[in-house]
Amino acid sequence: MGDDIYEMDYNEMSLFTTPFGQLVQKEKTDIVLGHIKNDTNRSKYISNVNDSIxxxxxxxxxxxxxxxxxKFADPKIKSFKMTRVDRGE
Structure with a gap:
């Protein structure tokens, strides 16, 4: 494998950009907006599929x-010291 595989844009390659993903996303949006009832078997299924995608x-x-x-890690480093930024602070 070349290095180009590591530079993929996963937003661009999202499963939601596939025809199936777009259909699920459209129906899920309609459910959230109230255009489709959210208590039907189909809407529950679409919500589950959306969550799985x-x-x-x-x-x-x-x-x-x-x-x-x-790739960033140096083999000489035995452990990573977490900074405040790493912890999300």
């Missing part, structure tokens, strides 16, 4: 960030 997309992003962290 989001979770898979988030996993791809996490993998990408992990690869970047591993």
């Amino acid at each position: 989001y979770a898979i997309s988030q996993s791809f992003l996490d993998i990408d960030l992990t690869i970047k962290l591993i």
Whole structure:
């Protein structure tokens, strides 16, 4: 694999940009806006599929960030010291 795989834009490559993902996103938006009842079997299914697509997309992003962290890490460093920024402060 070349380095170009590590520079993928996962926002651009999101599963929500696929035809299936766009359909799910449109129906989920209609549910949230109240255009479709949210208590039907179909709306519950669409909500579950939407949540699954989001979770898979988030996993791809996490993998990408992990690869970047591993590439950044120096093999001589035995541990990473967390700074206040790393902890989200």
